[in-house]
Amino acid sequence: MKLKKLELKNFRQFYGEQTVEFSTSKTKNVTLIHAENGVGKTAFLNAILWCLFETFTENFKDQHKLLNDSAKDEGLTTYFVAIDFIDEDERHYYAKRIYSGSTSKFMVYEIKNGQHTSEISNPNSFINSIIPKDMARYFFFQGEGLNSTSGKQGNSIVREAIRKILGFTVAEEALKDLKKIKQEFRNKANSADKTGDIRRLQTQIQAIEEEVSSSNSSLEKSQQAVEEFEEKVKKIDSILMSSNSETVKSLHRERTTLENNLVTEKQRLKDELTDRRKLIAKHSTVSFSQRLSKEALDFIKEEEYKGSIPAPFNQQLVKDIIDQAKCICGREVHPNSSEFNTIQNLLKQASNPELEQRVMRARAQLINLSGSVNESAREFKLNIERVGSSERRVEEIKDKLQEVSTKISGTKDITAIKRFEEDRLRLKSYLDQSHSDIGKYKQLLESAKKRLYATKEELKRLDTASGDLAYYRKTIDYIENIENYISQKLYDSEKSVEQNIILLVNNYLKKFVTKDYKAKLNQSTYDIRLVDRVGNTVPESDGENLLLGLTFISALIELSKQRKNASGQIFTPGAIAPFVIDAPFGVLDNKYKGNISKAIPEAVDQVIFLLSSSHWEGSVEDNIRDKVGREFNMVAEVSSPAESKQDIKLKIRGEEFDRVRYSCAVDRTIIEEVTVND
Amino acid sequence: MTTIDEFKKSLLEAAQNSSDEEHPLEDLARRLINVERKCIYGDEPSHTRLKKFRELIAEEVANLKDDENEA
Numbered sequence: 001m002k003l004k005k006l007e008l009k010n011f012r013q014f015y016g017e018q019t020v021e022f023s024t025s026k027t028k029n030v031t032l033i034h035a036e037n038g039v040g041k042t043a044f045l046n047a048i049l050w051c052l053f054e055t056f057t058e059n060f061k062d063q064h065k066l067l068n069d070s071a072k073d074e075g076l077t078t079y080f081v082a083i084d085f086i087d088e089d090e091r092h093y094y095a096k097r098i099y100s101g102s103t104s105k106f107m108v109y110e111i112k113n114g115q116h117t118s119e120i121s122n123p124n125s126f127i128n129s130i131i132p133k134d135m136a137r138y139f140f141f142q143g144e145g146l147n148s149t150s151g152k153q154g155n156s157i158v159r160e161a162i163r164k165i166l167g168f169t170v171a172e173e174a175l176k177d178l179k180k181i182k183q184e185f186r187n188k189a190n191s192a193d194k195t196g197d198i199r200r201l202q203t204q205i206q207a208i209e210e211e212v213s214s215s216n217s218s219l220e221k222s223q224q225a226v227e228e229f230e231e232k233v234k235k236i237d238s239i240l241m242s243s244n245s246e247t248v249k250s251l252h253r254e255r256t257t258l259e260n261n262l263v264t265e266k267q268r269l270k271d272e273l274t275d276r277r278k279l280i281a282k283h284s285t286v287s288f289s290q291r292l293s294k295e296a297l298d299f300i301k302e303e304e305y306k307g308s309i310p311a312p313f314n315q316q317l318v319k320d321i322i323d324q325a326k327c328i329c330g331r332e333v334h335p336n337s338s339e340f341n342t343i344q345n346l347l348k349q350a351s352n353p354e355l356e357q358r359v360m361r362a363r364a365q366l367i368n369l370s371g372s373v374n375e376s377a378r379e380f381k382l383n384i385e386r387v388g389s390s391e392r393r394v395e396e397i398k399d400k401l402q403e404v405s406t407k408i409s410g411t412k413d414i415t416a417i418k419r420f421e422e423d424r425l426r427l428k429s430y431l432d433q434s435h436s437d438i439g440k441y442k443q444l445l446e447s448a449k450k451r452l453y454a455t456k457e458e459l460k461r462l463d464t465a466s467g468d469l470a471y472y473r474k475t476i477d478y479i480e481n482i483e484n485y486i487s488q489k490l491y492d493s494e495k496s497v498e499q500n501i502i503l504l505v506n507n508y509l510k511k512f513v514t515k516d517y518k519a520k521l522n523q524s525t526y527d528i529r530l531v532d533r534v535g536n537t538v539p540e541s542d543g544e545n546l547l548l549g550l551t552f553i554s555a556l557i558e559l560s561k562q563r564k565n566a567s568g569q570i571f572t573p574g575a576i577a578p579f580v581i582d583a584p585f586g587v588l589d590n591k592y593k594g595n596i597s598k599a600i601p602e603a604v605d606q607v608i609f610l611l612s613s614s615h616w617e618g619s620v621e622d623n624i625r626d627k628v629g630r631e632f633n634m635v636a637e638v639s640s641p642a643e644s645k646q647d648i649k650l651k652i653r654g655e656e657f658d659r660v661r662y663s664c665a666v667d668r669t670i671i672e673e674v675t676v677n678d
Numbered sequence: 679m680t681t682i683d684e685f686k687k688s689l690l691e692a693a694q695n696s697s698d699e700e701h702p703l704e705d706l707a708r709r710l711i712n713v714e715r716k717c718i719y720g721d722e723p724s725h726t727r728l729k730k731f732r733e734l735i736a737e738e739v740a741n742l743k744d745d746e747n748e749a
Contacts, residue, residue, distance in 0.1 A: 125720030133719050174714040177731050475739050482710070482735075485703040571711065 001130050001577045002606045003048075004092075005084035010071040011050075012043040013636075015668035022578075022608060023629025024086070030601050030627040031608045033671070034616060034650050035634035036659055040669040041610040042142070044634075045582040049140050051081035051097045053133045054106070057142040057582075066099065070666040077101050084111070087130060088576060093120075095127065131575045134164040138556050139577040143546070143584040158521075158528055158552065162501060165556050165563075166493050167572020171486055178486075182479045189472035198469070201459045208452040215448060219441040225434040229427050231537075236424045238536055240408070240417070248411055255404045262397045269390040276383050283376035286369055293369040300363050311351035318343060318350050493571065497559065502528075504555035505548075511599040512551055513592065519548065528552060543588050550584065550596055554603055578606035585615045594619030601627045613650065621652075631674040633657050637664035706738055 003022045008014040022031045035041045046060045056063050067079050080098035087093070092111040097104065108123040109116040120126050131139060138161065163169070186206075190199045240252045317328075321343055325333050333340050409421040459473075498521065505519040505528065516533040530538040530548055538544055563574025579600065585593040597620045601607045607627075611620070633650055635658050642662035649656040657674060713730045716722035 122721040125716055125722075128715070128719040170711055170715045170718055173718060174711050177714065177728060178710070181728065181731055181735065471739070474742070475735065478739050478742065479735060482703055482707060485701065486707050486711075489707070572715065 001085055001087055001575070003083060003085050003578050003580075003608070006044075006048065007080075007082040008044075008047055009081075010068040010076060010079035011047050011066055011081055012068060013040040013669035014043070014047075014671070015068045015070045015666055018671050020632055020671050021630065022606070024606065025629045026605075028627055028629030029604075029606050030624060030629060031606075032624075032628050032631040033608065033610045033634065034613070034632065034652075034657075034674070035610065035669075036612050036636070036648070039634045039636045039659075041582050041612070041634070043669075044610060044671075045140055045142065045580060047081045048083065048580060049136060051083050051095060052127050052131070053136050054097065054104075055133065055136065057137070057140075059142055059144065068668070070668060095123070131577045132167060132572045134167060134169050134572065135560055135575055135577075138165065138553055138560070139575070140580045141553060141584075142582050143550070144582075144586055161552070161556055162494065162497055165560050165574070166497060168490060168494075171490055171571055175483060175486055178479055178483050182476055182483070185472050185476045185479070189469060189476065192469045192472065197462055198459065201455055201462070204455050205452065205459070208448050208455060211448045212445065212452060215441050215445040219438060219445060222434045222437040222441060226431060226438065229431045229434060233424060233427050233431070235537065236420050236427070239420055240424075243417060245411060245417070248408055248417055251404050251408050251411075255401060255408075258397055258401050258404065262394065262401065265390060265393050265397060269387065269394060272383060272387045272390055276387065279376070279379055279383055283372070283379070286372040286376050289369060290373050293366045297363070297366040297370065300359065300366070311349050313346060313350050315347065315350035315352040318346050322347075489571070501555055501559065504558050505551050508551045508554045508558075508599070508603070511602070512547065512595050519551065543592065546586060546588055547592050547596070550600075554600065557604060576605065578608060579604040580608040580610070582610040583612065583615060584609060585611075585620065590618040594623040598623040598627075633659075633672050633674050634669050635672055636660045637666070637668050637670060638662055639664055639667050706734060709734055 002024050004024055005022065006020045007017065008019075009017045020031075020033070023029060033041070033044065035044075042057065042060055046056045049055050049057065050066070067077065071079070078098065078100040080096055082094065082096035084092070084094050093108055094111050094116060095106070095108045097106045106123050108120040108126055109118070110120065111117070186202050190202060193199050237252065237256075240248055243249055243252075321327055321333060322340070325335060325340070327333055327339075327343075333343060405421060405425060409418045411417050502519060502521040505521075509517060509519055517530045517538060518532075520529050520531050528548060530544055532538055557577075557579060560574040561576050564576050581600075584600075585596065588596070593615070597609070601624070609615075609624075631652070638660065640662060645660075645662070648659040650659050651657075652674060657672075710731060713722075713727060713734070717724045717727045
């Protein structure tokens with residue numbers, strides 16, 4: 001999309017009808033609009049946003065008072081903004097939002113051969129198909145609105161921007177609607193439930209779902225807290241390392257080594273405790289059956305000694321004597337004789353091969369168990385020694401760290417160091433607490449998820465003879481599948497972009513600054529920081545923050561452009577749009593202003609800069625002049641006389657242009673094209 | 679290859695993969711999100727949104743039933 005022309009009538013400072021034609025040239029793709037503060041730069045940017053999206057930037061005051069004051073005094077009630085634009089296929093459109101009396105109307109026409117064709121139905125949908133409303137604030141951008149991409153305020157800005165560019169708003173609203181519909185079906189299922197079992201389980205499921213959501217949220221907060229505290233500790237470490245005191249530096253180096261050792265030792269302790277759990281699993285049978293196995297083996301041995309195990313005579317031998325009615329000594333053994341009956345009774349005690357094998361196996365197993373007792377005892381003993389040693393070592397390092405901290409705090413004549421050290425100790429304590437919270441919430445989450453699964457399975461097993469009930473439950477399951485699918489897509493998209501956005505930011509950073517800075521994204525807090533060549537965080541300042549902010553916005557625009565034609569998207573596709581930026585270079589140093597003003601037009605197809613003299617003066621003109629296709633000056637016309645007021649002029653290439661004109665018929669801003677002879 | 683080229687390539691590949699193997703729920707997810715989009719940013723009145731959601735879901739659940747019967 002490229003903007004061709006903007007028409008304004010009685011919109012805020014712009015009394016009467018005024019027109020601005022933008023540069024659509026590929027080579028000279030910059031349109032410059034000069035204006036001092038309060039003359040109408042922000043109103044101009046908001047005129048575009050209002051026309052296309054009926055929205056405003058956050059710093060635009062009195063959003064309900066759009067009618068120009070002079071027009072209002074004359075009894076007029078109509079104001080409008082109209083925009084001529086072309087899409088990527090060079091189709092030409094005219095969009096107009098007009099407010100008249102008490103009604104507002106938005107219309108879009110395609111222009112063919114210079115003529116308006118019939119009005120496009122669903123104009124809002126049409127505009128959103130070209131630039132989604134969520135993305136608009138990044139293309140029509142208030143430079144003073146983005147102060148930081150880091151810290152408490154910054155992290156939400158970065159995350160929100162990434163989510164808006166990916167079109168999360170719509171998907172998240174769809175998820176809320178799905179939840180509502182799922183609840184409707186749950187209510188229906190409850191009403192159709194005769195036994196009350198479904199109601200009971202549904203109530204349990206809802207309660208566990210809330211538990212999961214709450215644990216997730218607490219876990220996320222604790223993870224963010226860890227990142228924040230670690231970042232603060234790093235800052236203090238950096239201050240201590242750059243201390244003028246050699247003693248402090250040396251002690252801090254010692255502490256760094258000790259802290260690294262502590263991490264290693266804690267990991268070793270953790271591994272040993274894991275090994276102990278494995279040993280218990282491996283040797284528990286041996287340990288708990290030790291007494292029983294000993295007694296059993298003693299019993300077998302005793303019975304063997306007595307000759308009762310195995311039995312002194314074989315079952316087959318006794319059977320053969322009975323079948324043949326003849327003893328092995330040759331004597332006849334007649335059936336029903338007293339000898340015959342005695343021999344037959346022997347069968348009850350006679351051993352068979354199966355019984356013999358069982359006794360042998362039992363004996364082997366018992367011998368094996370007795371042998372393992374020694375082995376398990378040895379392994380347990382070793383493990384107990386190692387755990388004890390590791391625990392002692394952890395405590396020793398902690399004591400040493402405490403000593404170092406006390407020494408640093410007690411460094412003579414350096415009161416500031418003491419304060420930093422106290423802050424550091426406090427932060428470390430918060431860190432420990434947050435780490436402990438993370439463990440707790442992870443356990444809670446895992447337990448809740450297991451219970452949720454089990455309760456859902458129980459619900460599935462319930463008898464659903466009623467056709468209605470079966471249908472409701474099937475629908476609920478289906479909605480849950482859809483919810484999970486959309487949530488997973490959102491998660492995947494966000495993760496994919498968060499990994500890549502930093503590549504884009506660094507790419508722009510190379511163009512914007514000559515210093516060897518890099519941007520680093522903290523994926524937990526969405527905090528973007530500048531780091532120097534050796535990885536130290538660059539101290540925050542308004543200038544560095546704005547630099548990073550502009551770099552981030554440029555990366556977002558690039559990302560949106562790349563997503564424009566990406567197929568397979570279920571979310572809002574990307575957009576190619578002009579970059580209209582109000583007050584872009586406010587607190588930037590001259591060196592940055594020059595680089596950025598040069599780099600932005602190279603990255604974007606069409607740029608409209610709204611600049612005050614504080615932005616313009618310095619290195620901007622030198623770097624941007626070759627790219628300027630059209631240039632305008634907003635002049636404040638005021639009805640009051642000049643009297644002793646200073647006559648301020650805009651200077652462009654040695655020529656002067658009015659900034660203010662006094663004793664005019666009405667108070668208003670007029671936009672005049674600037675033409676400067678080369 | 680520059681980082682920017684690598685990023686473009688990975689985006690295109692990801693898009694290609696996702697379009698090659700369409701998940702059974704993808705079509706419905708897309709349709710539901712479009713209904714939502716038209717109501718949030720477009721000219722569709724919001725009171726019809728939940729109604730359309732219910733219709734789309736009912737249609738899909740009915741299709742599931744048909745598939746089960748055929749099977």
